[in-house]
Amino acid sequence: MTRLRLAADVGGTNTRLGLARDGVLLADTVQSFRNEAFSGFTAVLDQYLQKAASGGVAEVAIAIAGPVTGATARLTNRDWHFDAAALSRHLDGAPVHLLNDLAALGQACPHLGAECLDTVIAPADDAGGDGQRLVAGIGTGFNLSPVLHAGGRVQCLNVEYGHVSLPLDVAEHLRSRIGDAAAEFRTVEHLFSGRGYAAVRAQFADDDAGTQAFQGFYAELLSLLARNLVLAFLPAQGIYFAGAVARSLLASPARQVFAEAFRQPFALDTGIEAPVYVILDDAAALKGCAAVTVNR
Incomplete structure (x- = not known):
């Protein structure tokens, strides 16, 4: 009998849970829970398993919207903590693997079909298969997950790109439009996040024309950042945007506006290019948890 895996995607507001076999999420097992109704993750887990898998599971993979340090993790926007060893004991010894939510999206990327993605910049040819990808999450905060798919295995690197200083070309373009107010945007996350989006929006008129002008300008900023990311990470298999800000x-x-600016040739005459996608599938992190290799 194939091993049954529990996949979990734990955000600050909601937790999604589902079951998987042979690396594939079983869509009809997915359920979502409001975190505010529970004292902690184990309470959500127990309620789900009581009905969905009363016989238990063989292994667990949990995507967490917060920092993951080895076998422990915590949510950024809720006082929930995770300990893989304690969770394993709670689940009668089932091995538990913790990963950041962006890393889970990185694990999912090679398995996401066209119906799960919005293609902003199409690949020049078939960009599937092995190679480098990059997940860029722009929501409450900002971070990246560099992805390497090679030999049938997906590996995701840990980075803290949101705290990197804002690239010079992005900073100069911002200052050209909003002047001295640009000084408050010191890091990538200061600008490319929910709060950054709102702060730049406040520099434009509060009407339809202002909204259109702001969106076009912010798209120019995002294209400059994306072009820097292409040079830094060479994601020939694609940049995958996630998060409410990027999706909106x-x-x-x-x-x-973004597409036209992104397509401009690079100064390096090397033929560097990358397709661009937006992840639309709300179950993508669960699919990544279903596919990731868990150490038993």
């Missing part, structure tokens, strides 16, 4: 902006008319 690239679904607006500003999408065309």
